[in-house]
Amino acid sequence: MSTAASHAEPARPHGDSHHAGEPGHDEEHHGPAWLAHHFDTPAQQFDAAKLGMWAFLAQELLFFSGVFVAYGIFRSWYPEAFSGASHQLDRVMGASNTIVLLFSSWTAAMSVRSSQLGKKAQTSGYLIVTIACAFIFLVVKYFEYQHKFHAGLLPGKFFGHPVDGGLFGAIPAGHGHVPHLPAKAHIFFSLYFVMTGIHAIHVIVGIGVMFWILKRNASGEFSKEFFTPVDLVALYWHLVDLIWIYLFPLLYLID
Amino acid sequence: MGAATTTVPRAQAHHPDPNENYLKAERGIMSWIYTLDHKRIGVMYLVSVLLAFLIGGIFALAVRLELFSRGKTIMDADAYNRTFTLHGVVMVFLFIIPSVPAALGNFILPIQLGAKDVAFPRLNLMSYYIYVFGACFALYSMVNGAVDTGWTFYTPYSMRTTSAVIPMVLGAFIMGFSSILTGVNFIATVHKLRAPGQTWTKLPLFIWGLYATSIIQVLATPVLAITLLLLCLERFLGLGIFDPKLGGDPVLFQHFFWFYSHPAVYIMIVPGMAVVNEIIATFSRRAIVGYMFVAMSSLALALLGFLVWGHHLFVSGMSEYATMVFSALTFLVAIPSGVKVFNWVATLYKGSIRLESPMLYALSFIFLFTIGGLTGLFLGVLAIDVHLHDTYFVVAHFHYVMVGGTVMGFVGGLHYWWPKITGKLFNEGVAKVAWALVFIGFNVTFIAQFIMGSRGMPRRYYDYLPEYEIFHKVSTIGSWILGLGFLTMAVMFVASLIKGQKSTRNPWGSAALEWQTPTPPPLANFIKVPTITRGPYDYHLATEEELSEK
Numbered sequence: 001m002s003t004a005a006s007h008a009e010p011a012r013p014h015g016d017s018h019h020a021g022e023p024g025h026d027e028e029h030h031g032p033a034w035l036a037h038h039f040d041t042p043a044q045q046f047d048a049a050k051l052g053m054w055a056f057l058a059q060e061l062l063f064f065s066g067v068f069v070a071y072g073i074f075r076s077w078y079p080e081a082f083s084g085a086s087h088q089l090d091r092v093m094g095a096s097n098t099i100v101l102l103f104s105s106w107t108a109a110m111s112v113r114s115s116q117l118g119k120k121a122q123t124s125g126y127l128i129v130t131i132a133c134a135f136i137f138l139v140v141k142y143f144e145y146q147h148k149f150h151a152g153l154l155p156g157k158f159f160g161h162p163v164d165g166g167l168f169g170a171i172p173a174g175h176g177h178v179p180h181l182p183a184k185a186h187i188f189f190s191l192y193f194v195m196t197g198i199h200a201i202h203v204i205v206g207i208g209v210m211f212w213i214l215k216r217n218a219s220g221e222f223s224k225e226f227f228t229p230v231d232l233v234a235l236y237w238h239l240v241d242l243i244w245i246y247l248f249p250l251l252y253l254i255d
Numbered sequence: 256m257g258a259a260t261t262t263v264p265r266a267q268a269h270h271p272d273p274n275e276n277y278l279k280a281e282r283g284i285m286s287w288i289y290t291l292d293h294k295r296i297g298v299m300y301l302v303s304v305l306l307a308f309l310i311g312g313i314f315a316l317a318v319r320l321e322l323f324s325r326g327k328t329i330m331d332a333d334a335y336n337r338t339f340t341l342h343g344v345v346m347v348f349l350f351i352i353p354s355v356p357a358a359l360g361n362f363i364l365p366i367q368l369g370a371k372d373v374a375f376p377r378l379n380l381m382s383y384y385i386y387v388f389g390a391c392f393a394l395y396s397m398v399n400g401a402v403d404t405g406w407t408f409y410t411p412y413s414m415r416t417t418s419a420v421i422p423m424v425l426g427a428f429i430m431g432f433s434s435i436l437t438g439v440n441f442i443a444t445v446h447k448l449r450a451p452g453q454t455w456t457k458l459p460l461f462i463w464g465l466y467a468t469s470i471i472q473v474l475a476t477p478v479l480a481i482t483l484l485l486l487c488l489e490r491f492l493g494l495g496i497f498d499p500k501l502g503g504d505p506v507l508f509q510h511f512f513w514f515y516s517h518p519a520v521y522i523m524i525v526p527g528m529a530v531v532n533e534i535i536a537t538f539s540r541r542a543i544v545g546y547m548f549v550a551m552s553s554l555a556l557a558l559l560g561f562l563v564w565g566h567h568l569f570v571s572g573m574s575e576y577a578t579m580v581f582s583a584l585t586f587l588v589a590i591p592s593g594v595k596v597f598n599w600v601a602t603l604y605k606g607s608i609r610l611e612s613p614m615l616y617a618l619s620f621i622f623l624f625t626i627g628g629l630t631g632l633f634l635g636v637l638a639i640d641v642h643l644h645d646t647y648f649v650v651a652h653f654h655y656v657m658v659g660g661t662v663m664g665f666v667g668g669l670h671y672w673w674p675k676i677t678g679k680l681f682n683e684g685v686a687k688v689a690w691a692l693v694f695i696g697f698n699v700t701f702i703a704q705f706i707m708g709s710r711g712m713p714r715r716y717y718d719y720l721p722e723y724e725i726f727h728k729v730s731t732i733g734s735w736i737l738g739l740g741f742l743t744m745a746v747m748f749v750a751s752l753i754k755g756q757k758s759t760r761n762p763w764g765s766a767a768l769e770w771q772t773p774t775p776p777p778l779a780n781f782i783k784v785p786t787i788t789r790g791p792y793d794y795h796l797a798t799e800e801e802l803s804e805k
Binding site for chain 2: 036037038039044047048049051052055056058059060062063064065066067069070073074078155156157158183184186187190191194198
């Protein structure tokens with residue numbers, strides 16, 4: 001661990017902008033403005049950012065894992081309630097949202113591609129389409145939620161839909177013609193709202209970040225050499241898409 | 256170190272001289288609030304966690320004082336419940352978890368890597384402010400009636416109690432994100448910002464420990480986050496996930512909680528072990544024996560930490576087979592722990608030992624952690640656990656691990672790196688007196704608890720039978736000695752700041768990289784990017800110049 005102050009500067013492991021015998025640590029930066037002072041090379045900065053993002057996405061998956069585990073446990077405990085309750089969800093709306101998100105994931109990937117090629121206008125175009133898809137997703141979600149609210153399919157103790165005996169006993173007035181759900185269906189809707197709600201928050205955060213990236217792209221911050229933020233936001237968006245890919249069959253499709 | 260540079264660098268063009276020491280390079284309160292320098296962020300964390308330690312310590316003394324005699328001593332039962340809960344929450348979430356990684360780690364990690372900063376300096380500052388924001392929620396809960404659930408927030412009680420559970424739980428939730436972001440930052444830094452020549456096998460063991468810790472922080476903390484979020488929603492919406500009345504399962508909360516909180520024990524202890532490695536090597540003037548074993552044992556602890564949460568639920572209602580598997584897995588933790596302890600002892604053997612204050616804390620760590628670890632085996636054994644569950648034996652055990660381990664590691668590290676951080680020396684004589692008080696006080700406090708716990712004194716109880724009174728009295732007196740020790744230490748450090756002698760570059764004569772840069776370090780950490788040609792503990796390869804104080 002010699003500090004080797006008196007030796008010539010050897011190459012850094014990540015590619016190199018040093019020259020032998022160059023004196024100060026802070027003089028190696030003849031690089032572009034976007035290269036942070038504590039990185040030596042663009043490659044090093046890009047790799048660090050990407051690794052950090054992957055670690056963050058791993059964290060996101062584990063965040064959702066808690067509700068997935070809860071879903072698994074309660075599904076095995078109350079299979080009839082879950083089966084009956086899942087029929088109350090609108091598969092057409094769920095499927096359209098799946099398609100919208102898959103498409104938006106593709107446009108997000110294309111925005112990275114065009115950014116790598118230095119096509120600024122195209123990058124903006126793809127980002128705008130991705131943002132539009134995110135909004136479509138939320139609008140569909142709004143209609144789904146609204147329908148559930150009207151039918152009294154609310155989470156936990158606010159659940160107002162008639163059930164067969166069980167927890168809530170008496171059938172609320174005005175719902176006489178509605179088919180009853182098996183008892184404990186309220187847990188399904190608790191999980192439905194928690195899972196899709198947290199997912200929707202991720203969609204909203206994604207919209208915010210994409211607007212920010214769009215603005216930075218418009219002001220010409222990105223180039224063939226520097227497109228890291230576009231890449232990272234696309235990675236995030238793929239995760240949002242991925243989680244929905246799990247939520248959709250779990251909540252809507254499995255009988 | 257090399258000569259000062261002559262030209263103004265591009266990236267620093269609008270900044271002060273990067274070769275000026277980090278405390279003087281920029282001035283004014285704003286230069287601290289907006290700083291992106293990992294060293295200043297580390298110092299801000301340090302001040303914050305020490306403040307939390309003070310608050311948590313005052314609660315601890317109050318709890319012990321209440322238990323000094325039977326019946327009501329200084330507070331009623333309700334206030335007692337809130338006080339021990341606050342002690343637990345403040346110590347765990349505000350102090351122990353961020354103490355070594357976020358405070359000392361932030362300062363030392365990049366310097367030990369020969370890097371100019373962590374990979375994401377802005378994220379680093381953000382995680383500090385997230386920590387402060389979360390701490391504000393906890394503080395709000397404290398002044399708003401506090402929580403009486405115990406720091407574990409067990410359901411269903413935490414859903415029913417009228418105390419301020421939600422702000423406290425949200426505070427822990429927010430501080431969790433601070434922990435996650437620090438972990439992400441450290442992982443990227445260790446992977447991508449090592450100095451030229453610093454291979455993985457030449458990393459200081461402190462880095463290995465923090466790296467393992469970061470992995471746990473990133474993978475375990477989100478599970479706590481979702482659990483606490485579900486608890487809040489359970490209170491707001493009555494989800495029915497944890498509430499048995501609504502068809503939920505309160506034990507599920509325990510599973511979720513310990514899936515984080517058992518790994519969190521390793522978030523606490525692994526960094527403490529990591530500090531001890533540095534101190535033992537420096538004050539034995541010898542390479543740590545079995546470097547790769549010690550490094551890998553940190554990763555092994557991180558991994559095993561995820562597999563043993565079930566041992567907290569032996570009496571909560573779990574299948575017999577599950578309890579047996581968790582019991583067996585729990586024993587496995589002894590292997591990497593033993594590897595570390597044996598390697599430290601082997602390092603000390605034939606080492607050139609100097610008993611200066613950091614070393615005293617490191618040796619205390621080994622002694623106390625060994626007791627904490629061995630008593631953990633008692634609790635891992637199914638049959639014995641049923642007897643000892645929720646008694647003072649458990650309280651004494653985890654205090655031996657967390658205080659005897661983490662706090663000794665943290666305080667030892669604080670003494671060890673104090674000259675590097677502040678540029679000042681402290682009074683070694685007073686430091687040794689403080690150490691003796693802490694060591695004696697701690698043992699008096701908790702050995703009494705081992706005994707009364709094994710005789711059946713339950714934890715968290717406000718009152719007790721006459722036969723336990725003598726142990727409670729001894730324990731409370733021990734807590735006063737312990738408190739006096741920490742007070743002495745605080746006075747010593749403050750005196751050091753005010754009128755301490757200026758420290759030389761390498762006051763301990765260490766071969767490790769952070770001592771090769773000026774004290775306090777310059778803004779850019781090194782005047783010249785270091786090139787790593789030997790391991791951090793290779794005293795036989797270090798030059799006289801490197802080991803000298805100048």
